[in-house]
Structures are given as C-alpha cells and as structure tokens.
Amino acid sequence: MTLDQLPPGQSGVLDIVGGEGALRRRLLDMGLTPGTRVTVRKVAPMGDPIELFLRGYVLTIRKDDAANITLKKGPER
Amino acid sequence: MGYLIALAGNQNCGKTTLFNALTGSNQHVGNFPGVTVEKKEGKILKQKDMSLVDLPGIYSLSPYTSEEVVTRDFILKEHPDAIINIVDATNIERNLYLSLQLMELNIPMVIALNMMDEVRASGNSIDVAKLSAHLSIPVIPISASKKEGISDLTAAVVKTVKSKTPPVKLDFCTGELHRTIHSIAHIIEDHAQAAGYPPRFAATKMVEGDEPMKNALKLTDEELHIIDHLVHDMENALGTDREAALADMRYNYIEKICSDCVFKHQETREQVRSEKIDRILTHKYLGIPIFLLIMLLVFWLTFTVLGAPLQELMDRGINALSDVVSGFMEQAGVSTWLHSLVIDGIFAGVGSVLSFLPIIVLLFFFLSLLEDSGYMARVAFVMDKLLRKIGLSGRSFVPMLIGFGCSVPAIMATRTLSSDRDRKMTIVLTPFMSCSAKLPIYGMITMAFFPHHAGLVMISLYVLGMVVAVLSGLLLKSTVFRGNPVPFVMELPAYRLPAPTSVLLHMWEKAKDFIRKAFTVIFIGTIVIWFLQSFDWSLNNVANSDASILASIGRFIAPIFIPLGFNDWRASTALLSGITAKESVKSTFAVLTGATSDAALSSVLNTIFSPLSAISFLTFTILYMPCIAAFAATRRELGSMRAALATVLYQTGVAYLVGMLVYQIGRLVVGG
Numbered sequence: 001m002t003l004d005q006l007p008p009g010q011s012g013v014l015d016i017v018g019g020e021g022a023l024r025r026r027l028l029d030m031g032l033t034p035g036t037r038v039t040v041r042k043v044a045p046m047g048d049p050i051e052l053f054l055r056g057y058v059l060t061i062r063k064d065d066a067a068n069i070t071l072k073k074g075p076e077r
Numbered sequence: 078m079g080y081l082i083a084l085a086g087n088q089n090c091g092k093t094t095l096f097n098a099l100t101g102s103n104q105h106v107g108n109f110p111g112v113t114v115e116k117k118e119g120k121i122l123k124q125k126d127m128s129l130v131d132l133p134g135i136y137s138l139s140p141y142t143s144e145e146v147v148t149r150d151f152i153l154k155e156h157p158d159a160i161i162n163i164v165d166a167t168n169i170e171r172n173l174y175l176s177l178q179l180m181e182l183n184i185p186m187v188i189a190l191n192m193m194d195e196v197r198a199s200g201n202s203i204d205v206a207k208l209s210a211h212l213s214i215p216v217i218p219i220s221a222s223k224k225e226g227i228s229d230l231t232a233a234v235v236k237t238v239k240s241k242t243p244p245v246k247l248d249f250c251t252g253e254l255h256r257t258i259h260s261i262a263h264i265i266e267d268h269a270q271a272a273g274y275p276p277r278f279a280a281t282k283m284v285e286g287d288e289p290m291k292n293a294l295k296l297t298d299e300e301l302h303i304i305d306h307l308v309h310d311m312e313n314a315l316g317t318d319r320e321a322a323l324a325d326m327r328y329n330y331i332e333k334i335c336s337d338c339v340f341k342h343q344e345t346r347e348q349v350r351s352e353k354i355d356r357i358l359t360h361k362y363l364g365i366p367i368f369l370l371i372m373l374l375v376f377w378l379t380f381t382v383l384g385a386p387l388q389e390l391m392d393r394g395i396n397a398l399s400d401v402v403s404g405f406m407e408q409a410g411v412s413t414w415l416h417s418l419v420i421d422g423i424f425a426g427v428g429s430v431l432s433f434l435p436i437i438v439l440l441f442f443f444l445s446l447l448e449d450s451g452y453m454a455r456v457a458f459v460m461d462k463l464l465r466k467i468g469l470s471g472r473s474f475v476p477m478l479i480g481f482g483c484s485v486p487a488i489m490a491t492r493t494l495s496s497d498r499d500r501k502m503t504i505v506l507t508p509f510m511s512c513s514a515k516l517p518i519y520g521m522i523t524m525a526f527f528p529h530h531a532g533l534v535m536i537s538l539y540v541l542g543m544v545v546a547v548l549s550g551l552l553l554k555s556t557v558f559r560g561n562p563v564p565f566v567m568e569l570p571a572y573r574l575p576a577p578t579s580v581l582l583h584m585w586e587k588a589k590d591f592i593r594k595a596f597t598v599i600f601i602g603t604i605v606i607w608f609l610q611s612f613d614w615s616l617n618n619v620a621n622s623d624a625s626i627l628a629s630i631g632r633f634i635a636p637i638f639i640p641l642g643f644n645d646w647r648a649s650t651a652l653l654s655g656i657t658a659k660e661s662v663k664s665t666f667a668v669l670t671g672a673t674s675d676a677a678l679s680s681v682l683n684t685i686f687s688p689l690s691a692i693s694f695l696t697f698t699i700l701y702m703p704c705i706a707a708f709a710a711t712r713r714e715l716g717s718m719r720a721a722l723a724t725v726l727y728q729t730g731v732a733y734l735v736g737m738l739v740y741q742i743g744r745l746v747v748g749g
Binding site: 029036042045047051065 | 458
C-alpha cells in the first residue's frame with residue numbers, strides 16, 4: 001500500500017521512499033525516512049495535495065509524490 | 078577587526094523575530110550577489126564589533142533551492158566566525174536535521190532553542206544541559222517573541238566566537254556508513270583543504286553524490302573510481318541507496334538524542350489550536366470560499382476603506398507642495414521649460430507614482446499578517462491543484478491575486494516564493510491580471526461604445542486577462558521555463574500571532590524600497606516622457622503636445638495597429654503614455670483630442686474607433702507591458718535588465734497577437 005491510498009485520519013509506518021532526484025532528496029530531508037510513523041490528516045478541498053503529520057509537525061505533499069512512498073504491511077506497531 | 082556571525086535555521090522557526098531581537102532596528106537589507114535572495118545584515122545590540130547576517134530559512138544543505146545554495150556558499154566562502162543556529166523547540170527533530178549538517182562545517186556554533194515558552198506552557202520539557210552535552214555545543218533556551226534569553230544568547234555567542242572552538246567532531250554515523258565516510262575523507266583530505274572545505278563535510282557530501290562538491294574537489298578519475306566503489310559497496314551492505322542512508326542515519330541519531338532529552342507528553346497548545354483552526358480554514362467546502370472572503374476583505378480595506386482616503390491625502394499633499402514650488406519658481410523668474418520640467422514632469426510623474434505609497438504599505442501590512450500568522454501556507458495548500466495545471470504551485474496564487482489591485486506590490490510579493498523558476502514565471506504572468514489603474518480606460522471606452530453593457534464588457538476583460546495568463550503559463554511551462562518545478566513539499570506551520578515589530582519592519586522595508594525606486598528609475602522615466610511630450614524634434618518647447626516628439630512617434634507607430642483595426646496617432650500616443658502610468662491613457666486622450674467633458678471625449682472616440690476596434694484596443698490595453706513602476710519592480714526582482722526587457726516584449730507581443738485575433742475574427746463574424 002502506498003501513502004496516497006491511506007485514508008484521512010489513519011496512520012502508517014513508512015517502508016520505502018521512492019521517486020528520484022531533488023524531490024526524493026527533499027522528502028528524506030523533511031523526515032520522511034523509512035520507519036517513520038506518518039498520519040494522513042486531511043485532503044485539500046480540490047482533492048490534492050494531502051496533509052501529513054509526522055515527527056511532531058505538519059507537512060503537505062502532492063498525491064503523485066505520495067504514491068512513490070510505500071507503507072509497511074501487517075499489524076500496526 | 079569585527080566578527081561576522083551567521084544566523085541559520087529552518088523556515089517558520091522565528092528566525093526573523095530573533096534577528097530583530099538581536100539587532101534592534103539597526104539593520105539593512107540587500108541581495109546576495111547574483112541571486113534575488115534577500116540578505117539582511119545588522120549589528121548585535123551592545124556588541125558593536127559583531128555583525129549578524131540573516132541567512133535564508135532552509136531545511137537542509139542540499140544544493141537544490143537557491144536559498145540552500147546561498148546559505149551553503151555564504152558559510153563556506155565568507156568563513157563567518159560563528160553560526161547561531163535557531164531551532165524550534167516544538168518541532169525539534171526536524172530542526173536538528175539542519176543542525177547536524179551545519180556542525181559538519183567546522184565553524185564555532187551556538188544553538189538558540191526557540192519557543193521554549195510554548196514547550197513549557199504545554200507541560201512538556203527539554204533537558205537543555207543534556208542536549209548541549211550530546212551535541213558538544215552550547216544550547217541556549219530562548220523565546221524570541223517574548224525576548225526571553227536574548228542576553229544569555231548574546232553572551233554565549235560572544236564566548237563561542239572568542240574561544241574559536243568548532244563543534245567537536247561528531248560521529249553520529251555507525252557501521253558501514255561510518256567506515257565509508259572515513260575512507261573517503263582520507264582520500265579527499267588534500268583536495269578538500271585545497272578547495273577550502275572541511276574534509277569531513279566534503280566526504281559526507283561525496284557519499285550523498287553531491288554534484289557541486291564533486292566538481293569543486295577536482296578529483297582524479299582514479300580517486301572518483303575508488304569513491305564510487307566504496308559507495309557502491311556501502312549501498313550493497315546496507316541494502317539502501319546513498320541518499321536514504323545519510324538521511325536515515327541523521328534522523329536515527331536525532332531520535333536517539335531526543336529520547337534522552339525531550340519529554341513530550343502532548344502536542345503544544347499552539348499545535349492543538351492550529352488543528353482546530355484548520356478544521357475551518359482548510360475545510361473541504363468552506364476552505365475556498367473563506368479564502369476568497371479574506372482576500373476580498375483585504376482588497377476592500379486596502380483599496381477602498383483605508384487606501385482611497387490616504388491616497389487622496391497624499392495626492393493633496395503633493396499638489397500643495399507642487400503649488401508652493403511652482404509659486405516660488407515663478408517668483409524667482411526661472412525659464413518656462415525648467416518650470417515645466419519640475420511641475421509637469423517631475424511633480425506630476427513622480428507624484429502620481431508616489432500616491433500609490435499608502436496602498437502599497439497597506440497591502441504589505443495585510444500580506445505580512447497573513448504570511449507571519451501561517452495562513453499563506455494554507456492558501457498554497459488549498460490552491461495548489463489549480464495552479465499546478467499551468468506549471469506553478471499554490472504559492473503563486475497570492476501574488477497573482479494582488480495583481481488585480483496593482484502589479485507593483487504583486488511583483489514585489491513574489492519574494493515569498495521559494496523557487497526561482499516559479500518566481501520568474503509568476504512575475505511574467507502577474508501583469509495579465511488587470512490592475513485597478515486600468516479601470517478608467519475601461520470606463521472611458523465602455524461609456525463611448527457599450528453604455529448598456531458596461532458590466533458585461535468589464536467582466537469579459539478580466540476573464541480575458543486570466544485566460545491569457547493560463548495559456549501563457551502553459552506555453553512558458555513547455556518552452557522558457559521548462560526546467561524542473563521545485564517539488565511542492567511544504568511545511569504547514571502552527572498558527573501564531575505575528576510579532577508587531579516584524580510586521581512594522583517589513584512594511585518599512587517595502588516603503589523604503591518603493592520610495593527609492595520612485596526617485597531613481599521612475600524619476601528618470603518621467604523626465605524622459607516629459608521631454609518627449611514638451612519638445613519637438615528641433616528641441617523647441619511646444620505649447621500643444623500634438624506637435625511634440627511623443628506625438629510624432631505616435632504618428633510613426635500608428636500604422637502598426639492597422640491589423641488591430643485602429644490607425645490613429647492619438648490612440649498610439651495614449652498607449653505610449655500609458656507606459657508611465659495606466660491612468661494617463663485616459664488623460665492623454667483628453668489632452669490630444671481637446672475634449673473638455675466625458676461626453677465630448679465619447680463622441681471623439683467614436684470617430685477614432687469602431688465598436689470592434691474599440692474592443693481590440695481594450696484587449697491590447699489589458700495585456701501590453703505594465704507601467705514603468707511595475708517594470709522597475711520586474712527588473713529588480715528578476716535581477717537583470719535583459720530579462721525584464723524580454724518580459725515586457727513578450728507581454729506586448731501577446732497583447733498585439735490577441736488584439737489582432739480579436740479584431741480579425743470579429744470582422745469575419747460581424748462581416749465588417
């Protein structure tokens with residue numbers, strides 16, 4: 001399952017942060033590293049981007065980019 | 078000799094507030110060389126020999142945005158004597174990520190742990206002494222907005238600067254990565270020292286695959302080969318790639334420190350409050366209407382309630398001054414041309430531009446309230462999907478909206494955009510938003526030709542401007558501004574009450590900036606236009622402007638507009654004078670036609686235009702190059718005269734093309 005598919009209000013643990021170049025670098029720099037717990041807070045009024053909560057702060061990214069991030073399977077830690 | 082100190086930190090962590098608290102109002106604003114990134118410098122209060130430079134707010138030292146490059150270059154090339162790294166205590170994990178990178182630069186450093194008041198108020202705590210011990214550098218708890226801990230911070234900075242001790246080398250990496258960094262550091266040590274980089278920092282950057290570092294070190298092919306091999310082995314051993322490995326390592330180390338020193342039982346009150354506010358402000362259905370209402374309110378207050386009376390007051394003041402000077406010059410018996418230059422040229426020209434000052438200051442007052450409170454980030458969040466279609470991000474929406482009021486503050490507002498590409502593209506597109514100074518022109522034409530459909534014509538004109546902006550965006554996206562759009566990965570900071578000093582200083586800076594411009598570029602521009610309007614080719618002062626150089630240029634270029642359906646020197650001269658200020662299109666028409674009333678003007682206009690060519694004239698007017706004040710702002714923000722000229726040429730070209738299309742297609746339809 002990828003991060004963009006996570007419904008608002010639910011959380012998951014990141015597995016692989018995909019994508020490439022500057023964007024991926026930025027996602028990693030902002031703390032979206034493997035093993036991080038992320039909650040999807042809401043979706044913007046027009047359906048994109050999405051609002052995330054991680055490491056004690058709020059971050060927004062686009063759905064296309066969230067689709068490159070996979071979540072760990074199985075029961076919640 | 079004085080000391081140079083750099084202030085570095087994430088965005089939204091109170092950096093500007095701290096800079097103001099440390100320096101007072103003793104600061105000046107410039108640009109970093111070669112880029113349009115603002116550089117603020119000031120002397121630390123009571124420490125005359127210490128100058129502080131406010132570096133752009135960044136999240137990392139990877140060289141992807143111009144802000145990051147500026148910060149990195151500044152620290153590596155200017156060799157500041159110390160770094161003050163401001164860290165938001167309510168968001169400590171992500172803030173320390175930059176701290177770890179700054180520490181690798183081998184420069185004495187102090188951490189200012191900001192917003193400690195919020196941490197305490199919500200019942201959380203941070204063991205500052207332990208944190209300082211872990212990081213091996215001084216950590217000073219402060220609250221920049223309440224001015225708590227500022228003198229402790231200054232004392233710590235003075236001590237650190239004088240001791241000249243860089244952070245003790247940190248080994249926050251373990252295992253395979255640790256070995257790789259050290260092996261590479263060993264190989265490149267001589268190259269790094271020759272290029273002026275700390276070897277440890279250079280090695281980390283080589284592991285990350287950082288291109289600028291690779292080029293700067295001038296390594297031999299053999300050395301590069303060995304390094305690639307080392308990194309490759311590391312990737313295999315760790316089962317992850319080089320970039321993820323380093324980010325992961327830093328965050329793991331931070332998590333370890335935080336679990337030992339940070340005691341967070343709950344979110345801070347500000348964070349809880351923000352979530353509640355956002356339930357309304359970014360609500361699925363209410364979010365967009367509320368945003369439009371807020372902007373409407375800002376416009377109404379700026380342009381009507383507060384701006385109009387202030388502008389009139391300013392106008393009256395300038396006129397009174399102009400009368401005094403005029404009387405004085407007449408008494409002194411100066412020649413008529415000098416009198417005309419000062420009164421009709423400088424006072425009329427610079428004065429009409431200066432009367433915009435209240436509006437600009439007001440607009441920036443509201444904008445900095447919206448920006449500093451954290452709402453601007455929400456606007457970008459709500460509007461991103463729309464703007465993305467034309468290759469921009471949500472952040473460009475606000476400057477474009479301000480464009481409906483006045484292009485000058487709109488272009489100045491592009492400063493808030495983090496990406497250079499987005500900023501340039503927004504500057505090119507913003508003038509297509511029909512500014513308020515063009516309203517008198519629309520009024521003049523609709524009264525003469527479409528008195529019963531004025532509203533419809535006006536709305537169509539605004540829509541036309543927006544449609545052209547969208548099409549232009551699509552065109553530019555796939556031609557000039559092809560590059561990579563900067564990824565839209567943006568923090569939504571907690572809502573906070575803006576600090577009054579920050580807002581006031583911001584307003585003052587914009588006002589200064591605008592006044593400086595009014596007395597340089599615009600001053601010269603108005604003198605040139607006055608000269609062209611007042612003299613003929615043999616440099617005789619003309620009584621009536623229809624014999625002036627400007628009029629003869631107007632006559633010369635008039636045929637250019639034949640494809641647009643009008644060929645009249647008065648129309649082309651009016652368009653030329655519109656370059657000084659759009660309001661003067663109407664006044665030029667009045668002067669050149671000798672019409673003394675609006676009704677008389679209407680009947681003359683009917684001899685110049687047909688209804689169809691009146692529409693193509695309006696079309697050209699909305700889209701062609703903005704006024705000289707907006708041009709000056711464009712030049713300043715783009716940082717290059719050539720780029721600014723290319724921009725206005727493009728805008729004028731688009732105006733011509735669309736005007737021609739409107740006329741020619743219209744002719745086919747109406748059969749005229």
